[in-house]
Amino acid sequence: MSLFLESLQLDTASGTPLFRQLYAAVKHAILTGVLPAGMQLPPSREFCHRLSISRQTVLNAYELLLAEGYLSGTVGRGTFVSVDLPDASDAPDRIAITGKRGVALTNNTRQGTPALSKRGRQFVDRASLAPVHQEKTRAFRVSMPGLDVFPFDVWARLEARRWRHHEDRLGYGDPAGYGRLRELLAVYLKNARGVNCNPEQIIITSGSQQALYLLSTVLLDPEDAAWVESPGYRGAIATLQAAQANVCHVPVDHDGLNVDYGALHYPDARLVYVTPSHQLPLGMTMSLQRRLALLAWAKQGSAWVIEDDYDSEYRYSGAPIASLQSLDKNDCVIYVGTMSKVLFPGLRLGYMVLPPALVAPVTHAKAIIDRHTAIVPQMVLADFIAEGYFGRHIKRTRKLYSQRQAALLDSIQTQLSDDLSCGASDGGLDLAVHFKMQHSEQAVVNAGLAAGLELRPLSYFLSPDAKEVSSAFSRGLLLGFSSLTEQEIYKSCLVLRDVLRSQR
Known part of the structure; x- marks a missing residue:
């Protein structure tokens, strides 16, 4: 117990209340076997003296641990680690695995402990196939509509009207x-x-x-x-x-x-x-x-x-x-x-x-x-x-995105024609472009990211399991243009030109 008290540290600058920190530390010590079943905990006053905290802080932590079954007894007569808890030596070892986007996954390492189903493992293993953008939009993010032209004021008014008459909405x-x-x-x-x-x-x-x-x-x-x-x-x-x-x-x-x-x-x-x-x-x-x-x-x-x-x-x-x-x-x-x-x-x-x-x-x-x-x-x-707002929005954005695509096509022709050729341009929010030189897609993507561009390589869409490469496929990029103004497109293409030149 003395070693536990000596190692225990509470952070007074943390936003977590001190009693919560103490509660978590004692709980962890019980679950990991540092405080074994049946061990008596020090009186609350000893905690106060060792940690320089108020007695009420200790009492609040003890009360929570008692309520959840980690401790038994009554404060004032002696408080003990509950003997009804399983031996910590029987608890399965767990290994923390950091997955995509920093999500902590755990795999059991002892035989006979619960594990994911085969279908569950499919979800974990395929997480990288469905990435999620959480950072600010940058050129040339794919499949991103122009939020600068969406009538959010109209949408907010329509939504407020619905909430004013919410009887059948809940x-x-x-x-x-x-x-x-x-x-x-x-x-x-x-x-x-x-x-x-x-x-x-x-x-x-x-x-x-x-x-x-x-x-x-x-x-x-x-x-x-x-x-x-x-x-x-x-x-x-x-x-x-x-x-x-x-x-x-x-x-x-x-x-x-x-x-x-x-x-x-x-x-x-x-x-x-x-x-x-x-x-x-x-x-x-x-x-x-x-x-x-x-x-x-x-x-x-x-x-x-x-x-x-x-x-x-x-x-x-x-x-x-x-x-x-x-x-x-x-x-x-x-x-x-x-x-x-x-x-x-x-x-x-x-x-x-x-x-x-x-x-x-x-x-x-x-x-x-x-x-x-x-x-x-x-x-x-x-x-x-x-x-009628939906139809007008489509009509407006179709004209606007056509102009933005034209700006991208013009920029490629005037600034990037030595490095890129354009794919089909009949429609959509993105444009496939193909390398004329032997660029490494990943090197271009990394250099673009360092320069403030978000570039999606065409090989991203080509599975390593594919037995035959499409006759229409060649190395290049998919460039999103719909979320960018024409001025932003011209400026971003200049940056992309410098990136490609640096990778020749």
């Missing part, structure tokens, strides 16, 4: 989503994307990522094969791998997903994930011939097709391309969309349009996983759409 809602929002989305998707659906086929999700997780879980058994584009969206790969699917990497070319390759190498796949309107990250549009070939293959093999239409609102040459779902005559395409790109990511609202046969099972799965997506943001979004 209970549980429909797992499928707010009915009025689903009605409005059905009309919008029909007019803007040619999606054939009624409101009952739409399920509102907490972002499109939740939609992908629900679909991976409901539609696939462990080891079922699923096609993904290569290169492609890592968030989709992460959800499929977490569902213990056999992820099959199918290359893309200038016409999009190579259906013939997938059919030849992975003929028994149960699911296909595809971004046909604007392939992520290379930007091409899937040709009509490929779309029809994919639907024919899916029909023959009774496979599901997930169409991720993540940023199709932003097409800068010609009218928006009709959705793959609009061509589906066999109810095999599931259309997934998000509000993160057209409004703002923090809203966390997505949706999926399901074939009729999937509505009930996916709705039940949604209810189990999430009960329902937050209802007030759905109501505000419904008002935002119904009162």
Whole structure:
């Protein structure tokens, strides 16, 4: 006990109350065996004298430890470490492992102690496939809309109006989503994307990522094969791998997903994930011939097709391309969309349009996983759409992002043409650029970070498991432009020029 008291130190400058610090120190000593079961603790006055703290501080700590069962007896008659606690020597050894983003994970090292399930380990192992941005936005962050042009004043007014009449806002809602929002989305998707659906086929999700997780879980058994584009969206790969699917990497070319390759190498796949309107990250549009070939293959093999239409609102040459779902005559395409790109990511609202046969099972799965997506943001979004703000915002940002993309294309032509060539530029919030010289992607990314740029290498989207490299793929970067003003784009391109020159 004397050694414990000599080693005990309390930090008077800490924001944690002293009795809480003392409580935590004694508790830790008991759990680790430094203070064994049955040992009598010193009188409170001895603690006061040794630590130069008030008696009330010690009494408060003792009271909390007594209440939680770590100590027994009564203050004044003697206080003892509880004999009902298990021997600390029987406690499992634990090793702290620092994971991505500094999250502390623990693995048991003794045989017979609890451990993660195989599926649980899939989530931990795939954490790096779904990184989260927490720092301030910098050039050229990908898939980030221009928050400088969002009408937050309008949104705040609509939300305040909803909260003033909150009687029916505070209970549980429909797992499928707010009915009025689903009605409005059905009309919008029909007019803007040619999606054939009624409101009952739409399920509102907490972002499109939740939609992908629900679909991976409901539609696939462990080891079922699923096609993904290569290169492609890592968030989709992460959800499929977490569902213990056999992820099959199918290359893309200038016409999009190579259906013939997938059919030849992975003929028994149960699911296909595809971004046909604007392939992520290379930007091409899937040709009509490929779309029809994919639907024919899916029909023959009774496979599901997930169409991720993540940023199709932003097409800068010609009218928006009709959705793959609009061509589906066999109810095999599931259309997934998000509000993160057209409004703002923090809203966390997505949706999926399901074939009729999937509505009930996916709705039940949604209810189990999430009960329902937050209802007030759905109501505000419904008002935002119904009162015309949504359509005006899309029209305004489509024009603005087109100008910002033009500024990026011009900057590349005038400042970076020796180092970079541009990929498809029909639409989207990002532009794929390819190295003309033998640059190391990682070296460029590191140098860019030191210069204040956030650069995403194209190889980030290429899985090491892919057996064949896409004919449309070459080393380069994916540059986000939609969150930057034209002036910021020109200045950032000058910085990028210096970075590339330093890496030649």
